[in-house]
Amino acid sequence: MTPAERLKSWVVEVQSLAQLTGRAGAALFQRPWYGKEMIEQMDLLGVGSLGIVILTGLFAGMALAMQFSVELASFGAKSFLGRAVTVSILRELGPVLTGLMVAGRVCSGIAAELGAMKVTQQIDAMRVLGTDPVKRLVLPRIVAVVVMLPILTVISDGMGVLGGFFISFFISRIGAPTYWSEVGQAFSFENVVGALIKPFLFGFIIAIVGCDHGLRTAGGTKGIGAATTRAVVFASVLILVANFLLTKLLVSVFGWAT
């Protein structure tokens, strides 16, 4: 693929995402709303991701605490471990890691499911039977992921802080009151807002990219595989880019020193 062709394909990709976003936005204000479908998707995509999110948060928090413990000890500041771990998790690690893990599981699942429906003509059958696939398939998935990812991120953050405590208490020998007191210090308004804004955007990215790639699938089972891979890669890159831009915005808004 030449650079010009690659650029064209990215422009087409963004255009397609924008169109689907517009249609999904319009569907939000038009009946029927598929409430039952939304609840099912929240269970499937959200509750189903709980295990992976708990493990990710826990181990990321433990690894982070170990790294910080070594560095802080060299400054004689080991007692600040709880704050360092919590700030890192709330501001960056929790939303991004959870977003990427959920992108791997959910975005691929959405793309594969809708892709399989597309190549077996189920999407066409739905349109022929008078149902708008954007209302029936896309909107419930967007709502489900946008609602569930912040909840999953909070759980992941909590597990990360708990993982940090295990390292702090059993390896770094920091007392529990010291650790939890520092954790409490990290729960400022700015950090909490930062922690909660990002997952909403990441959830939207995961759902819209998965749906868009699924609905554009062509070429049988091989096409489904390709669409799934492309969806996960595209969503992951978008999450990382969006994270940078959002962080830049939050730094400006909250006046964090850089």
Added chain:
Amino acid sequence: MGDVTGDMITFEQVTCSFESQVVLKDVSFRVAPRETKVIIGASGSGKTTILRLILGLLKPEAGRILVEGQEISALSEEEMIVLRRKIGMVFQEGALFDSMTVGENVGYRLFEEGQLSESEIEDRVRHLLGFVGLEEAIDMMPDELSGGMRRRVAIMRALAAVDARMMLYDEPTTGLDPMTARTICDLIKRLRDAQGVSSVVVTHQMADAFRVGDRFLAIHDGQVVYEGTADELRQCRDEHVRGFLV
């Protein structure tokens, strides 16, 4: 209600292409009320594209398509959704929703409309499934059905969804054993004779085509190479048509 000529479907000089490839070129034909028109042609000749154009799933590049006298080329997706309620479509392989039971598939449109109670829908679905001898399969999932059963369920789903004015069939008997194929053909004929349904059947199974067809349309490389009755088709000298009859 048909158009001024009384036709259910009219194609006038329709051209359709995907990117640079022309799939249909200047295709014209009509489908009269209660008529079953069979479209024959090799794979990739543009047969299924005709069905997708009738349903508004694709838009033509040039030409006019009229369904019951209404030109559909310029209709929006919302307007097409209303129009599609008059047209039933049986997809190749059925295209049943694989996450729903047979009963949910057949009653899909009725559940969506929400005008009937669940028990009324179930009664209607059981009646329709009974029509094709599949009442016992109401709680089964599509992947538990044979190819012929899937095709019959798909026909009933299409019938339940519309007021059965027009039916479109995409390769309804391909891949089925002769007995099952005959059952499907009998069903198509029964719908025409008992309910006055107009049909367009895309197939390359000639035995089945002669069994159900009133008039025939042969497509080659996106162009109409023949249109006429079964007897005229048998006398046709066009080499592409002869290739199908041999």
